[in-house]
Amino acid sequence: MAISYQSEKRIFTLQTENTTYQMKVDDFGFLLHLYYGGKISGEMDYLLTYLDRGFSGNPFDVGADRTYSMDALPREYPDLGTGDYRNSAIVIRGADGSECCDLRYAGYEIKKGKYALPGLPAVSASREEAETLEILLEDPVSKVQVRLLYGVLPKEDIITRGAVIGNKGSSEITVEKAASVCLDFVTGEYDLLTFYGRHAMERNFQRTKVEHGCFSIGSRRGTSSHQYNPAVILAGRDTTEDSGSCYGCVFVYSGNFLCEAEKDQFGQTRVLMGLQEDLFHYPLKTGETLPVPETILGYTDQGLGKLSNMFQRCIRNHICRGKFAHQTRPVLLNSWEAAYFDFDGETIVRLAEDAAGLGIDMVVMDDGWFGKREDDNSGLGDWQVNEKKLGCTLGEMIERVNARGVKFGIWIEPEMVSEDSELNRAHPDWAMRVPGRKPVRGRNQLVLDFSRKDVRSYVFDRICDILDQGNIEYVKWDMNRSISDVYSMEKPQGKVLYDYVLGVYDFLEKMTARYPDILIEGCSGGGGRFDAGMLYYTPQIWCSDNTDAADRVRIQYGTSFFYPASAVGAHVSAVPNHQTGRCISLKTRGVVAMAGTFGYELDPGKLTEEEKETVKEQVRQYKKYADLIRTGDYYRLSNPFQDDFGAWMFVAEEGNHALLNVVMLENHGNMTVSYVKLRGLKADRLYEDTASGKKYYGSALMEAGLPIPVEMGEYRAYQWEFNS
Incomplete structure (x- = not known):
């Protein structure tokens, strides 16, 4: 007992x-x-x-x-x-x-x-x-x-x-x-x-x-x-x-x-x-x-x-629940940093063609496909497909994407309403506002009162109308502002925020029940709602809007103290990076993104032929390691807030397979050599480095470690695969 x-x-x-x-x-x-x-x-x-x-x-x-x-x-x-x-x-x-x-x-x-x-x-x-x-x-x-x-x-x-x-x-x-x-x-x-x-x-x-x-x-x-x-x-x-x-x-x-x-x-x-x-x-x-x-x-x-x-x-x-909790997730290409709001149906189909050629499994159409949504100042709440912008129906576009051998996903933000929207003009009482006061703005959008069942039911029906239009296999659920002006027309004010969260859960429970074959990824301006409550409904969450590989080493380090790699949405993005302006090699960006569900946040059409070959190899490598990354024990081997390098590894439960990852965060003249000590191996077993064929005892790798190569250049990354 x-x-x-x-x-x-x-x-x-x-x-x-x-x-x-x-x-x-x-x-x-x-x-x-x-x-x-x-x-x-x-x-x-x-x-x-x-x-x-x-x-x-x-x-x-x-x-x-x-x-x-x-x-x-x-x-x-x-x-x-x-x-x-x-x-x-x-x-x-x-x-x-x-x-x-x-x-x-x-x-x-x-x-x-x-x-x-x-x-x-x-x-x-x-x-x-x-x-x-x-x-x-x-x-x-x-x-x-x-x-x-x-x-x-x-x-x-x-x-x-x-x-x-x-x-x-x-x-x-x-x-x-x-x-x-x-x-x-x-x-x-x-x-x-x-x-x-x-x-x-x-x-x-x-x-x-x-x-x-x-x-x-x-x-x-x-x-x-x-x-x-x-x-x-x-x-x-x-x-x-x-x-x-x-x-x-x-x-x-x-x-x-x-x-x-x-x-x-x-x-x-x-x-x-x-x-x-x-x-x-x-x-x-x-x-x-x-x-x-x-x-x-x-x-x-x-x-x-x-x-x-x-x-x-x-x-x-x-x-984590549902069919995807224990499945390897599709490698996806998201349209956001590839096109932002500047896309049409042909753009999405072209991204699908490029994705197929690179071995990527899915293309995701991010914000901008609905209502009067040409920027982030209008249209939220008007969940009707902008067929004029797409040049066809949503169903027709999805069929064209699928015909390229690629799955299709879509972005939504159900909890929000733009001030400039048909929904807000029709139902101004549905947004949180304190009577007699002007609202606090965030991206010119307000928060719908999800503590109210009638509001949730309306939005749920509109979202279902969208999801029923074609073979949608992934949804990115976003939430892009903090809540202020906490007030509801229908209940005591001290209940509103608690009941709001339960309303979000109620919505997600119904959505996962109705669409068990759709993978939902949570997001709130990236990692603003990265918690165990959301993971109950969405088995992965976009880790951060910051896709810079050097910053992501630190962000993913903190995330790893509680949350599994299978829950971490992580993508390779373009350089110069859109959040920091930093240029980091495609190899390093791939190594960092492989500490999560893996995908791409760029326009493949702008890659060189050499870069495309690198992407193909990254996708093959990730799919090779995917089960190990998803289910293996995770070990932090450095503190990237203090050390010259970020290092982490995945080890299979049986201890017979391991993947070591290292990113150099500092490089100086006459650089000293750093040694990374591995963890989680069997001390008395011989482990073979699959690239070099060299063999090491687990005890040696854990007690003395491996020297990290000293090379010219910033943010060098390394991966070692070991089998015993």
């Missing part, structure tokens, strides 16, 4: 193959956190200490005992108003305006299989792969209930946390804050690893000491955002890629979030992950419930690389 309950001491224990999670219901009904870490035996309540802590309040139940305080004890789901002055997992405002919630234990249930959350994405697993623990907490006065949900996937070393807040009282309440996970540690010195950025430069690596006070990241932008990714790592101060303890937290949600890390007055550390407090005031009438999005937890004492592979496997196998 992965989950057990010791009734005498009322201790719950969750066991995976290598970790243990334990908590206790104490004599007063408080649920206390005991332990999370490497696998142990026994009961860990001996770790609890009770001292008279001045100015730390004591629950009324304990009488004159001043050694018992919620302000010092490790808690499983801390509430506000019970004498715990640290960050709270839940804040409830009652009908009388008071903010107090005293949650006490009210029961439990253990089930086979993995729980689900209504309307929300979550880790999925069979009855044989997982178990669920449900613990019920209740405030005896207000009758607020919280069902804490724990999913245990023993073989994956993964534990998930969810919560459902319910109102069983007689008066309406308002949920002002809601987290799905709290981790309390009574000992230890930690760093918090976070991934910050901006549009076109997402998921930069940052390591910060958890000091006294509170450090937080989050989003108020309506999406998980370019600025902070909803995934963090709490690591020991000496933890490296290869060794040391580390905890990962991944929030399975695509909207506003908040992560807080706090070292308290007694040197204890608390980490919370949940919904952003700002713009969130969720009313619950009697009998209503609020599901809180799930957090995925993982722990290892074997370093950051091990933790990353745990999360990558979990997301690849238990988040």
